[in-house]
Amino acid sequence: xxxxxxxxxxxxxxxxxxxxxxxxxxxxxxxxxxxxxxxxxxxxxxxxxxxxxxxxxxxxxxxxxxxxxxxxxxxxxxxxxxxxxxxxxxxxxxxxxxxxxxxxxxxxxxxxxxxxxxxxxxxxxxxxxxxxxxxxxxxxxxxxxxxxxxxxxxxxxxxxxxxxxxxxxxxxxxxxxxxxxxxxxxxxxxxxxxxxxxxxxxxxxxxxxxxxxxxxxxxxxxxxxxxxxxxxxxxxxxxxxxxxxxxxxxxxxxxxxxxxxxxxxxxxxxxxxxxxxxxxxxxxxxxxxxxxxxxxxxxxxxxxxxxxxxxxxxxxxxxxxxxxxxxxxxxxxxxxxxxxxxxxxxxxxxxxxxxxxxxxxxxxxxxxxx
Amino acid sequence: xxxxxxxxxxxxxxxxxxxxxxxxxxxxxxxxxxxxxxxxxxxxxxxxxxxxxxxxxxxxxxxxxxxxxxxxxxxxxxxxxxxxxxxxxxxxxxxxxxxxxxxxxxxxxxxxxxxxxxxxxxxxxxxxxxxxxxxxxxxxxxxxxxxxxxxxxxxxxxxxxxxxxxxxxxxxxxxxxxxxxxxxxxxxxxxxxxxxxxxxxxxxxxxxxxxxxxxxxxxxxxxxxxxxxxxxxxxxxxxxxxxxxxxxxxxxxxxxxxxxxxxxxxxxxxxxxxxxxxxxxxxxxxxxxxxxxxxxxxxxxxxxxxxxxxxxxxxxxxxxxxxxxxxxxxxxxxxxxxxxxxxxxxxxxxxxxxxxxxxxxxxxxxxxxx
Numbered sequence: 001x002x003x004x005x006x007x008x009x010x011x012x013x014x015x016x017x018x019x020x021x022x023x024x025x026x027x028x029x030x031x032x033x034x035x036x037x038x039x040x041x042x043x044x045x046x047x048x049x050x051x052x053x054x055x056x057x058x059x060x061x062x063x064x065x066x067x068x069x070x071x072x073x074x075x076x077x078x079x080x081x082x083x084x085x086x087x088x089x090x091x092x093x094x095x096x097x098x099x100x101x102x103x104x105x106x107x108x109x110x111x112x113x114x115x116x117x118x119x120x121x122x123x124x125x126x127x128x129x130x131x132x133x134x135x136x137x138x139x140x141x142x143x144x145x146x147x148x149x150x151x152x153x154x155x156x157x158x159x160x161x162x163x164x165x166x167x168x169x170x171x172x173x174x175x176x177x178x179x180x181x182x183x184x185x186x187x188x189x190x191x192x193x194x195x196x197x198x199x200x201x202x203x204x205x206x207x208x209x210x211x212x213x214x215x216x217x218x219x220x221x222x223x224x225x226x227x228x229x230x231x232x233x234x235x236x237x238x239x240x241x242x243x244x245x246x247x248x249x250x251x252x253x254x255x256x257x258x259x260x261x262x263x264x265x266x267x268x269x270x271x272x273x274x275x276x277x278x279x280x281x282x283x284x285x286x287x288x289x290x291x292x293x294x295x296x297x298x299x300x301x302x303x304x305x306x307x308x309x310x311x312x313x314x315x316x317x318x319x320x321x322x323x324x325x326x327x328x329x330x331x332x333x334x335x336x337x338x339x340x341x342x343x344x345x346x347x348x349x350x351x352x353x354x355x356x357x358x359x360x361x362x363x364x365x366x367x368x369x370x
Numbered sequence: 371x372x373x374x375x376x377x378x379x380x381x382x383x384x385x386x387x388x389x390x391x392x393x394x395x396x397x398x399x400x401x402x403x404x405x406x407x408x409x410x411x412x413x414x415x416x417x418x419x420x421x422x423x424x425x426x427x428x429x430x431x432x433x434x435x436x437x438x439x440x441x442x443x444x445x446x447x448x449x450x451x452x453x454x455x456x457x458x459x460x461x462x463x464x465x466x467x468x469x470x471x472x473x474x475x476x477x478x479x480x481x482x483x484x485x486x487x488x489x490x491x492x493x494x495x496x497x498x499x500x501x502x503x504x505x506x507x508x509x510x511x512x513x514x515x516x517x518x519x520x521x522x523x524x525x526x527x528x529x530x531x532x533x534x535x536x537x538x539x540x541x542x543x544x545x546x547x548x549x550x551x552x553x554x555x556x557x558x559x560x561x562x563x564x565x566x567x568x569x570x571x572x573x574x575x576x577x578x579x580x581x582x583x584x585x586x587x588x589x590x591x592x593x594x595x596x597x598x599x600x601x602x603x604x605x606x607x608x609x610x611x612x613x614x615x616x617x618x619x620x621x622x623x624x625x626x627x628x629x630x631x632x633x634x635x636x637x638x639x640x641x642x643x644x645x646x647x648x649x650x651x652x653x654x655x656x657x658x659x660x661x662x663x664x665x666x667x668x669x670x671x672x673x674x675x676x677x678x679x680x681x682x683x684x685x686x687x688x689x690x691x692x693x694x695x696x697x698x699x700x701x702x703x704x705x706x707x708x709x710x711x712x713x714x715x716x717x718x719x720x721x722x723x724x725x726x727x728x729x730x731x732x733x734x735x736x737x738x739x740x
Contacts, residue, residue, distance in 0.1 A: 048586070067671045068584045071711070087691055107484070114487045114505055115480040135484055184561060191554060197571055214420070214438045301437045321457055341441070 013148055014079045017044055022058055024139045031102035032057035033139060034120075037111040039310040040140035042238060045077040054080070055096060062096065089119045094127035102131055109135035138315070145307055145315035146329035151239060152353060155308065155331055156362055158195070158241035159351055161234035163364040165189035166243060175224040175249055179204040179217035186232050195234035199242075199312040203231035210246070210344035213302055213337060225250045227260075227344040229337075233312055240312040241362075242333050244349030248369040256346065259296065259338040260369050263346045266290040266336040270304060271350065274334070276357045280322035287336040288320070296338045299345075305333035308351060330354045331362070383518055384449045387414055392428055394509045401472035402427035403509060404490075407481040409680040410510035412608060415447040424450070425466060432466065459489045464497035472501055479505030508685070515677055515685035516699035521609060522723060525678065525701055526732055528565070528611035529721055531604035533734040535559035536613060545594040545619055549574040549587040556602050565604035569612075569682040573601035580616070580714035583672055583707060595620045597714040599707075603682055610682040611732075612703050614719030618739040626716065629666060629708040630739050633716045636660040636706040640674060641720065644704070646727045650692035657706040658690070666708045669715075675703035678721060700724045701732070 021044065025033050035041055035054040045054055045063055049072060052065035063080040065073050066087075073082045086092045097105065107117065117133065124131055147155065169186045177185075182204040190198055205215035206222040210229045222228055231244040246263075248256055266287035274283045284304040291300045303319025308331055316322070316330055326332075335349030350363035391414065395403050405411055405424040412418055414426070415433055419442060422435035433450040435443050436457075443452045456462045467475065477487065487503065494501055517525065539556045547555075552574040560568055575585035576592040580599045592598055601614040616633075618626055636657035644653045654674040661670045673689025678701055686692070686700055696702075705719030720733035 050584070068582070071582060072585075109488070110483050110485040112484050113480050114477075114482050114484055115507065117484045118479070118505070135488070137485065187561075188558065191557075201567055212438070212441060215442075216418070 013150060014044065014046060014077075016148075017143060018056065018061060018079070020143050021056060021140065024142075025056070025106065026058070028106065028134075028136065028139070030104045030106040030134060030136070032060070032097075032100070033106040033136065034112075035108060035140060037108050037140070039144070039314070040108070043140060043144055043310055045080050047073055047077045047080075048238070049073065049076075053085075057100070057102065060100075064092065064096065088123075089116075090123035090126055093120060093123050094129045097124070097131055098127060098129050100131075104132050104134050106134045106136040106139065108137070108140075110137050141315050144309055146327060147309060147331050147353070148329075151309065152331065154237040154239035155241065155351070155353075158234045158236040158239050159243070159362045160364070161190060161193045161195045161236060162232055162241045162243040165193050165195070165234065166230070166232065166245065166365045169230075170247075173204070173222070173228060173230065173247060173249075175222050175226070178219050178221050179206055179209070180219055182222065182228075182230075183217040186230065190232065190234050193234070195236065196238070197235060199233045199235045199240040202233075203229060203244075205229045205345075207344055208342050210346075211339045211341050213339055213345070213347070222249065225252050227252055227256050227346060229345060229347050231347070231349070238310050240308050240310070242308050242312055242335075242349060242351060243363055243365055244335055244347045245365060245367070246346040246348060246369060252344075252369075255340070256344060257369075259299075259340070260346045262291060262294045262296060263336050263338055263348050264367060267334055267348045267350070270334050270336065271352060271359050271361060274326065274352070274354075274359045276326055276328045276330075276354045279325050280316050280318045281320060283318045283326060284320055284322065287334070291336060291338060299338045299340055300336060301339065302337065305335050305349075307332045326354060328354050328357065334359075383520060384414065384416060384447075386518075387513060388426065388431060388449070390513055391426060391510065394512075395426070395476065396428070398476065398504075398506065398509070400474045400476040400504060400506070402430070402467075402470070403476040403506065404482075405478060405510060407478050407510070409514070409684070410478070410481075413510060413514050413680055415450050417443055417447045417450075418608070419443065419446075423455075427470070427472065430470075434462065434466065458493075459486075460493035460496055463490060463493050464499045467494070467501055468497060468499050470501075474502050474504050476504045476506040476509065478507070478510075480507050511685050514679055516697060517679060517701050517723065518699075521679065522701065524607040524609035525611065525721070525723075528604045528606040528609050529613070529732045530734070531560060531563045531565045531606060532602055532611045532613040535563050535565070535604065536600070536602065536615065536735045539600075540617075543574070543592070543598060543600065543617060543619075545592050545596070548589050548591050549576055549579065550589055552592065552598075552600075553587040556600065560602065560604050563604070565606065566608070567605060569603045569605050569610040572603075573599060573614075575599045575715075577714055578712050580716075581709045581711050583709060583715070583717070592619065595622050597622055597626050597716060599715060599717050601717070601719070608680050610678050610680070612678050612682055612719060612721060613733055613735055614705055614717045615735060615737070616716040616718060616739060622714075625710070626714055629669075629710070630716045632661060632664045632666060633706050633708055633718050634737060637704055637718045637720070640704050640706065641722060641729050641731060644696065644722070644724075644729050646696055646698045646700075646724045649695050650686050650688045651690060653688045653696060654690055654692065657704070661706060661708060669708045669710055670706060671709060672707065675705050675719075677702045696724055698724050698727065704729070
């Protein structure tokens, strides 16, 4: 009995995810879907290896992977039939589908390379398999956008790890150390707190570097009175967190203090007003309109936020040109920013989950700038 | 004058790399090549951002990237004209090529997704640009396979960082700690020694886990008398190193000691005998034949090695089914292994460079198993 209890939390979500995916597959009049995007693959199967293909139809759930991962796959993906691949697609793929009776096989068009698509087609042709490859997008990503309770638990844990590490690092981020030293201090704390490999390279951007939304830590020594943007995240059971704070180290000057207040106001307003059912562009407008009214519209050059889950950037995207609307169960960042070339910048980022129509803030890190 | 001296080492290789690439482009009767694979992009331009396209013709060298990276790109890629992209390909790409007079544009077929290829075609069609997209592979990768002196310096530095960290970690990898703790100790040492973000997740695989060539560190406590495979690497100026050692912690038993000696003999023999001009498959045979003769042929389930540079896995590939031959200037791993399900395994990996026809070993870490 013990075994069953241990395994159930793994198996239940997989069965439910496959059930939902099969509805999407049928709606698109496909017979099966080929999944190779790593996070999609993990989401559907539990498989964490770096290479493999899922083949999912009404009746089948197959995981094809190479010799390195066959053994681990049996443990991670009990709901899947494990097939060992050969080096060349032509040597294993046609055999898997030749007797299926399928006519249309979907593949992930924004992940599969031009070359792999070509090789899949060639492999089937060479074995006289008559199966049409149909480009699809977002079939799995749209499922991933709505988090299950277990996923939310993992994300919450990842958020806490980042909160704790940031609080500990805060005292160390002071004039006199370099951006790289500060970033490494943060990473060490994250890992010591229990984070898996961090989901993205930590940003510590000081002074004029803080004007670059995606700066990398440099050997620049952080100076007094400078803005420092910290953008960091943890990972727990594969799930990510994402946290940005801006510190103003001492008297940073009127402009920076002003934009700090504007960004904070835009951020808290967006969190208060964002709602399930709202278009993603509308959500972006909540913050953007405040920044525009303050005269800094041109200096907010990125979207308001993005979904976070197994990937640190996933659905939904909240920006000026986004499509789709928000829904309960979505987890995303709210992170407006203002960037002034040569002077610096401010970004403040929390993670939220939509529940009962409104945003509940997951992030706990303090938002004062000192 | 000082500025020129600082910038020259950056500019010289870029000019020479572009010169060589332009020869390849002309040989394939292309008018230009679109490069988006991150390491290829960095190699050709110096650009380290996470998104961007290079467009290289006889006369042009353009780097198109989004608002986040326009400023950094100007500093990193002085040989390139920097163009700011819009969100949709259709909004910026056709304009770049519409007056070019080009007929054939190569793209990286094993990197560009089916969807991006489709969108590039659509974007041009919508603007009545008559430019054929031609799939290419390996145009830049084949240049990257032969290292320049400066690249070899960076790789040598990355190798040294791994050597030093391994030597320091050696004492800590003892029965009683978990694989994860050991891996984190190694990573901490690598970073403290000056490695950039490590190029791959460090492997510490103990006991039966050592039978999995690509095991991930687990919470398993390393026991006495067990084999422990450590596979780790550092990064310096973007260039990677890759080092594997196997420790036998105490009396590991006759079989493991026997396979240790076989793997070591296969590895040192391959290093002694590998030559420029040799087929990559022949190089693999050098080690594989020894392991086969010892009766463990089936237990060496991967190739002998792989090139290392800006990517930790790049050209050349040395395996049973590889194509191409080895040449002076190539840097690659020599890493035979034997894996026995349930019992454990052994892998020993050095990095070498081919010079004057023979392999010079870059790795300095000791190869004794204790």
